[in-house]
Amino acid sequence: MPPRDETEQRRQQIIDGALDAFARLGFDRATNRDIARAAGIASPGLIYHYFKDKTDLLYQVIRERMPLVPIVDAVERLGDEPPEVVLPRLGERLAQALDQPLTVAIGKIVMGEVLRHPQLARVISEIGPGRAINALAAYLARQMELGRLRRTDPQIAARLLIGPMMSYFFSREVLNQPEARAIDARTMAAEAVAHFLRSMAPES
């Protein structure tokens, strides 16, 4: 067994190779050999010394490389700072993440994967989009209780906030819509947050 540092370095190397192979060839078409070659490791068999299976490898790619994941972590740790403080900051971070090529590449791998393998969708959602919505809904529910936001279904409220950014991203990167490409991510995020805060102001 190589020392711990070397093990981790090898693991990271395989994650990078897998990301490269999945992005170029698609998750299904990328073989162990493709992944090993892209990772610069000698034997494809070595991959499964570090990862349970190809699906586990995909999860780890998402967890360790997807720029949206640290934002979801941040949402889970949101304290009780008011929405006018927290949400613009979150919008800014989200806009920055959506502009990163890694977000686009991993986002497309994940979308393709969940479309082809519906049985994996729920698990993937639980480490990414579903976790984000639930964390946001929990924060919004607390703010509603504190009287800082209009009371409504927190799950619906979370979608009202995040939905415009997600569908903007899909139109821009997947549909390649010229009108979406013309909108700057930070402007879109700032407008989405301002729109949400205006509409969700507590009834006076």
Next chain:
Amino acid sequence: MPPRDETEQRRQQIIDGALDAFARLGFDRATNRDIARAAGIASPGLIYHYFKDKTDLLYQVIRERMPLVPIVDAVERLGDEPPEVVLPRLGERLAQALDQPLTVAIGKIVMGEVLRHPQLARVISEIGPGRAINALAAYLARQMELGRLRRTDPQIAARLLIGPMMSYFFSREVLNQPEARAIDARTMAAEAVAHFLRSMAPES
């Protein structure tokens, strides 16, 4: 050449066969033989008597079977009725369409297709999602000029309105997220429209 009625009947039959084959096997994997068999026609060659190529067949499936398309047509024909009248009606129609199995089936075919073939994305967007956004943006721009909505970028406003429904649909049908499945489409649409109208009320 068969008489006109028969030609049209045959064409519709092939569209149904293609939809069935694409949904079961995927656009790429469905062969001419699969489509012919599903359509109940004797010769695969006959398909290209009616359609230019497989991509043309996909376009016609979307145009003639996708329940969202008549809604986009309706948005393009929107007159100058005020948003408080028009948008709740539109939300209701959208919710009904999202609950139809055909919307789910064709929506998944289209998403898979644009992910695999980015060069087709823009054309597909122009007959569907892109056209919807542009038609809605044009309506909203007129309403802003009439002083009935707060002035902002109409392209952004259209996404604020439609985004929550689109990402709800994606979470529900593609990610299979239990919290999204628990939300009724009509409730989601009504909340999204009410949210939009509250926030977009003209500044007084």
